[in-house]
Amino acid sequence: MALSKMADLKNLSVDEIDAKVQELKKELFDLRFQKATKETIQPHRFKHIRHEIAQLLTLKQQQS
Incomplete structure (x- = not known):
């Protein structure tokens, strides 16, 4: 998935941004979980998501 x-x-x-941030944080959590359980992961995804x-x-800060 490209940036x-x-x-x-x-x-x-702002609401859409909040929803997208929550979605990405969940994806990041899932990646960390996969890494901890020794599943195959794509390491570059950590950097892209962050x-x-x-x-x-x-x-969001600029819009506020």
Whole structure:
């Protein structure tokens, strides 16, 4: 899954941003769980998810 473009994210409302952040945090939790249980994972996904969460939170802060 590719990173979202910032231009696409700017069209989201605050509620949509909150929902997306929650979804990404759950995905990050699931990845950590998979890593802990020694399942095969894609390590780059950690960085991508954290990056996208940071983008969304920055955008939310700018909109407030």
